[in-house]
Amino acid sequence: MKKIFLLLAMALMVIGLVAGCGKSSDSGDKKSGTIGFSVSTQNNPFFVSLKNGIEEEAKALGLKVKIVDAQNDPAKQANDISDLLESGVSLLIINPVDSAAISTSVEMANNKNIPVITVDRSADKGKVAAHIASDNVKGGEMAAQLIIDKVGNGAKVGELEGIPGASATRERGQGFHNVADKALTVASKQSADFDRTKGLNVASNMLQANPDIQAIFAHNDEMALGAIQAAKSAGKNVFIVGFDGTADAEKAVQDGTLAATIAQQPELMGKIAVDTAAKVVKGETVEAKIPVELKVVTK
Numbered sequence: 001m002k003k004i005f006l007l008l009a010m011a012l013m014v015i016g017l018v019a020g021c022g023k024s025s026d027s028g029d030k031k032s033g034t035i036g037f038s039v040s041t042q043n044n045p046f047f048v049s050l051k052n053g054i055e056e057e058a059k060a061l062g063l064k065v066k067i068v069d070a071q072n073d074p075a076k077q078a079n080d081i082s083d084l085l086e087s088g089v090s091l092l093i094i095n096p097v098d099s100a101a102i103s104t105s106v107e108m109a110n111n112k113n114i115p116v117i118t119v120d121r122s123a124d125k126g127k128v129a130a131h132i133a134s135d136n137v138k139g140g141e142m143a144a145q146l147i148i149d150k151v152g153n154g155a156k157v158g159e160l161e162g163i164p165g166a167s168a169t170r171e172r173g174q175g176f177h178n179v180a181d182k183a184l185t186v187a188s189k190q191s192a193d194f195d196r197t198k199g200l201n202v203a204s205n206m207l208q209a210n211p212d213i214q215a216i217f218a219h220n221d222e223m224a225l226g227a228i229q230a231a232k233s234a235g236k237n238v239f240i241v242g243f244d245g246t247a248d249a250e251k252a253v254q255d256g257t258l259a260a261t262i263a264q265q266p267e268l269m270g271k272i273a274v275d276t277a278a279k280v281v282k283g284e285t286v287e288a289k290i291p292v293e294l295k296v297v298t299k
Contacts, residue, residue, distance in 0.1 A: 034064040035277050036084035037093045040121070041072045044194065044222055045246040046266050050095065050119065053270020061278055072163070072193070074101035081105040085112055091277050096121045098165040115280045119273050120266075122167040129280045132273050132290045136168050139262040139294050140175025140217075143241045146260055146296060147215045148183050151239050155214045158206045159189035160199055160227060162219040172219045172243060180217075187213055192223045199226025207234045215239040221249035221261055228257050245297055253299055260298045268292055 037054055039047050051067060058065040066084065070077035074097045084092060085108060092109050096102035099122055106126025109116050115129045122131050147157060159176065162169035169191075180186055187210045192198040199218060207213055207230060216231075216238055218224035224242030231238040242249050245263025252258035269292050276286050 034066055034089045035091050035093060036089035037065055037067045038070060038077055038081050039067065039095045040070050040097045042069045045248060046244045049266035050270045053267035054274055057271040057274035070097050072097055074098040078105050085109060085114060091281055092116045093119055093273050093277060095119045096123060099167040100124045100165050117273055117277055119269055120168060130276050130286045130288060130290055132269055134264045134292050134294050136171035137175035139243060140172040141179045142262055142296055143217045144176045144179035146241060147239060151215050153183050154185060156185045156187045156212055157215045157217060158213045159186055160202060160216060160218040160223040161189055161191040162194045164191055169219055176217055194220045194222055196222040196226040199223030200229045203227035203230035207236060213238065218242050220244050221246045224249060224258060225252060228252065250297055253297055256299060260296055263295050263297045265292055
């Protein structure tokens with residue numbers, strides 16, 4: 001009798017193990033249909049629009065997307081992405097805080113055979129299926145040329161740089177200097193981390209140290225809007241050019257307080273990122289670099 005009970009107990013254990021394996025597999029299948037999106041910050045209208053574009057297109061295609069906010073902290077972004085990878089996402093869309101720091105996370109995804117798409121800012125290392133961004137170098141050149149056309153050759157200018165290490169900072173600065181170094185005098189350039197309050201403070205110090213600055217190029221609209229406040233407080237008429245084309249910036253252009261913005265299309269960028277992700281997951285070939293058109297917005 002004892003042998004019969006022992007055999008029955010063993011049979012029940014085997015059945016339980018098989019059932020348990022089945023449940024684990026089902027859970028994995030559900031997770032595998034999710035796209036992970038790590039955004040650099042949501043404390044910036046540009047990236048809110050980027051997130052909205054991703055959410056709307058994912059909904060239209062019937063795809064699940066899990067979004068995490070790095071809050072402009074490279075360490076938090078690395079931890080967020082590690083959690084996304086552990087959760088079993090099938091693809092990662094990353095908007096890096098720092099292009100060098102994100103490389104480790106991209107390589108981690110590579111090791112797990114999870115495809116990566118970067119948006120707006122690139123990764124310095126690691127394999128990326130596609131990079132979707134505006135031509136930031138061209139945008140910087142457009143800003144410099146606009147200042148030359150409107151303010152004149154030899155004009156004294158200041159430059160508000162973005163987050164050090166971000167590819168957008170490097171590329172917008174490179175484009176600006178490609179043109180500015182030949183026809184303008186760059187009196188001062190300092191980082192304000194793509195932040196409006198820092199843009200106000202840095203521009204205030206810049207204008208105090210260089211009261212004859214005629215124009216300022218800011219690597220994004222948030223810093224440009226801060227520079228507007230700085231110029232107003234200093235009682236100066238400064239030709240200010242931003243970058244992104246956010247709603248606040250376009251309103252400032254129409255109000256006449258911001259001279260211009262080099263407008264990106266963040267919602268379209270997000271839409272293209274999801275469309276590209278859907279193709280990558282299906283095993284389709286996609287372009288390594290997918291450009292999104294820029295335009296100059298003036299009054």
